[in-house]
Amino acid sequence: xxxxxxxxxxxxxxxxxxxxxxxxxxxxxxxxxxxxxxxxxxxxxxxxxxxxxxxxxxxxxxxxxxxxxxxxxxxxxxxxxxxxxxxxxxxxxxxxxxxxxxxxxxxxxxxxxxxxxxxxxxxxxxxxxxxxxxxxxxxxxxxxxxxxxxxxxxxxxxxxxxxxxxxxxxxxxxxxxxxxxxxxxxxxxxxxxxxxxxxxxxxxxxxxxxxxxxxxxxxxxxxxxxxxxxxxxxxxxxxxxxxxxxxxxxxxxxxxxxxxxxxxxxxxxxxxxxxxxxxxxxxxxxxxxx
Numbered sequence: 001x002x003x004x005x006x007x008x009x010x011x012x013x014x015x016x017x018x019x020x021x022x023x024x025x026x027x028x029x030x031x032x033x034x035x036x037x038x039x040x041x042x043x044x045x046x047x048x049x050x051x052x053x054x055x056x057x058x059x060x061x062x063x064x065x066x067x068x069x070x071x072x073x074x075x076x077x078x079x080x081x082x083x084x085x086x087x088x089x090x091x092x093x094x095x096x097x098x099x100x101x102x103x104x105x106x107x108x109x110x111x112x113x114x115x116x117x118x119x120x121x122x123x124x125x126x127x128x129x130x131x132x133x134x135x136x137x138x139x140x141x142x143x144x145x146x147x148x149x150x151x152x153x154x155x156x157x158x159x160x161x162x163x164x165x166x167x168x169x170x171x172x173x174x175x176x177x178x179x180x181x182x183x184x185x186x187x188x189x190x191x192x193x194x195x196x197x198x199x200x201x202x203x204x205x206x207x208x209x210x211x212x213x214x215x216x217x218x219x220x221x222x223x224x225x226x227x228x229x230x231x232x233x234x235x236x237x238x239x240x241x242x243x244x245x246x247x248x249x250x251x252x253x254x255x256x257x258x259x260x261x262x263x264x265x266x267x268x269x270x271x272x273x274x275x276x277x278x279x280x281x282x283x284x285x286x287x288x289x290x
Contacts (some may be wrong), residue, residue: 041083044083045072045081045082045083046072046073046077046081047071047072047073048069048070048071048072048253048256049069049070049072049083049253050067050068050069050070050259051067051068051069051070051106051115051117051255052065052066052067052068053065053066053067053068053117056158056226056229057116057117057118057224057225057226057229057230057231057232058104058117058118058119058224058225058226058230059150059152059184059200059225059226059229060150060152060184060186060198060199060200060225060226061197061198061225061287062104062117062225062258062287063152063157063158063261063279063282064157064158064264065157065158065261065262065263065264065279066258066261066282067258067259067260067261067262068117068255068256068257068258068259068287069255069256069257069259070106070252070253070254070255070256071253071254071256072252072253073253074097074099074253074254075093075096075097075098075099075105075248075251075253075254076093076094076095076096076097077093077094077095078090078092078093078094078096078248078249078250078251078252079249080108080249080250080251080252081252081253084113085108085113090249091218091247091249092249093248093249096248096249098123098124098220098248099120099123099220099248099251099254100120100193100195101120101121101122101123101191101192101193101195102119102120102191102193102195102197103119103120103254103255104117104118104119104120104254104255104287105117105118105119105120105222105251105252105253105254105255106251106252106253106255107222107242107246107250107251107252108250108252109237109241109242109243109246109250110237110242110243110246110247110250111237115252116222116231116232116242117255118222118223118224118230118232118233118242119197119222119223119224119225120220120221120222121135121137121191121221121222121223121233122137122213122215122220122221122233122245123215123220123221124215124216124217124218124219124220124248125215125217126138126214126215126221127139127211127212127213127214127215128211128212128213128215128221129210129211129212129213130207130208130209130210130211130234131209132204132208132209133201133204133208133227135189136211136212137191137192140192142189142190142191142192143189143190144187144188144189145187145188145190146186146187146188147186147187147188147198148186149171149183149184149185149186150183150184150186150198151175151181151182151183151184152181152182152184153175153179153180153181153182153263153279154172154179154180154181154182155263155264155265155279156263156264156265157262157263157264158182158263160172160180160181160182161182167202167203167228167229168182168184168202171183171184171185184200185200185201185202186198186199186200186201187199187200187201195289197225198225199225199226199227200225200226200227200228200229201227201228202228203228205227205228207227207228207230207234207235208227208228210234213244213245215245216245218247218248218249219245219246219247219248220245220246220248220251221233221244221245221246222242222246233245233246255287256286256287256288257284257285257286257287257288258282258283258284258285258287259283259284260278260279260282260283261278261279261282261283262277262278262279263277263278263279264277265277
């Protein structure tokens with residue numbers, strides 16, 4: 001009976017297997033993150049997205065610094081729906097539906113990839129004109145009622161006059177709490193479908209008289225509520241406006257409600273300022289009935 005030498009164990013080959021397992025685990029993590037990113041982009045593109053109000057064009061209802069939720073699906077989807085407008089411009093909408101008169105919408109001006117926020121005033125087939133600040137739709141003047149001034153607290157985002165020539169500067173005055181407020185002159189408009197909203201009226205401007213304009217098929221007439229400071233359908237494209245009726249495929253979604261609002265005093269490196277900058281009373285405000 002002879003001694004035999006056992007065969008060498010295969011254990012030394014274990015480390016490569018461990019490396020393989022480690023590589024698989026890393027790839028699984030990467031794939032998981034990629035799926036999360038795809039899900040977020042899909043939600044952002046086709047369901048809803050956040051939106052930041054960058055200007056005073058929708059005062060007094062919306063202030064610079066307001067954060068909104070904009071839904072993408074109410075009017076169907078078009079080339080402006082995907083995030084960052086990565087799709088080239090094209091006509092038409094999928095499952096398209098026209099906005100209602102009075103809806104607040106985001107719009108991508110023709111020839112750009114930026115987003116504005118305006119109100120739908122004119123629908124296809126309408127004839128729109130304005131005489132001394134009074135809107136006239138299909139021959140009927142829109143109801144207007146003067147209201148008490150809207151009191152907007154003065155802060156970094158709402159300075160109530162940025163210089164000596166600013167039209168809002170004369171309306172800046174001390175408030176009851178010792179701080180400064182902007183007493184914004186306000187006119188309430190009521191459309192033929194019953195939708196009412198406040199507008200800013202500071203006096204006659206070149207945009208307070210126009211038309212009549214016939215809205216062609218597949219187009220909308222959009223205006224800001226701050227009638228004296230809004231680059232909307234009344235303003236030519238070379239001046240930063242919408243340049244007239246806008247193709248409905250350029251509508252990116254409908255504004256639903258305000259999530260929160262910041263007064264502009266935040267410092268990103270100091271979390272304590274994040275809470276201090278929150279404007280009270282604006283979170284949760286619906287934009288569907290205003």
